[in-house]
Amino acid sequence: MPCAVDDAFIFSGFKPADYVTLQANSIQFMQIQVNTVVSVSYSLEINEGGSTPREFVEKAGAENPLTFLFGAGGMIPGFEQALEGLKQGDSFAMEINPEDAYGHASDDDIVELPFSVFAAEVEKYPDMLTIGNIIPMNDGQGHQFQGKVKSVGMDTVTMDFNHPLAGKTLHFTGKVETLREASAEEVAHGHVHGPGGHHH
Numbered sequence: 001m002p003c004a005v006d007d008a009f010i011f012s013g014f015k016p017a018d019y020v021t022l023q024a025n026s027i028q029f030m031q032i033q034v035n036t037v038v039s040v041s042y043s044l045e046i047n048e049g050g051s052t053p054r055e056f057v058e059k060a061g062a063e064n065p066l067t068f069l070f071g072a073g074g075m076i077p078g079f080e081q082a083l084e085g086l087k088q089g090d091s092f093a094m095e096i097n098p099e100d101a102y103g104h105a106s107d108d109d110i111v112e113l114p115f116s117v118f119a120a121e122v123e124k125y126p127d128m129l130t131i132g133n134i135i136p137m138n139d140g141q142g143h144q145f146q147g148k149v150k151s152v153g154m155d156t157v158t159m160d161f162n163h164p165l166a167g168k169t170l171h172f173t174g175k176v177e178t179l180r181e182a183s184a185e186e187v188a189h190g191h192v193h194g195p196g197g198h199h200h
């Protein structure tokens, strides 16, 4: 009886068109696209590409997922490309080349700075300029970034401002935990509000 379902909805006051609309809006059919608020659990490993050994970097569990506004430019391009179209509950395993992640390390981002930049802080934290230390810095215009101490000379400190994951191939495995449509305010702000996002 191919018409049985339709008949049932007509008898109970629903028309087939209502049924279609209801299903299309339901969360289980929602796919990741621009202006979706996405929460994923994941584990990240990196390597130098190919079959070189992988190194564990970090993970986010289902109880503390990564939540972000899809398509707002806050995530690396390859990560969003691999998630686009997935549904809640879907698992993923992706491999992202440096070109679609943090790019390649560049000598242009290794900078020799005068020691005076650090002098006041070094008085407070004598171990600050240990080689390999990551130091949060800003450029005086409010841009914050992190630099790694590469070498320390008499009057200068050489800092490496390349992203720690530059040149690395990223391997994410994880699961789409929850999806919802972003509010108009979230879209306007370009970030998520509430759990996992901004509180303001």
Ligand SMILES: [Zn+2]
Pocket: 186, 189, 191, 192, 193, 198, 200
């Ligand atoms: Zn906001």
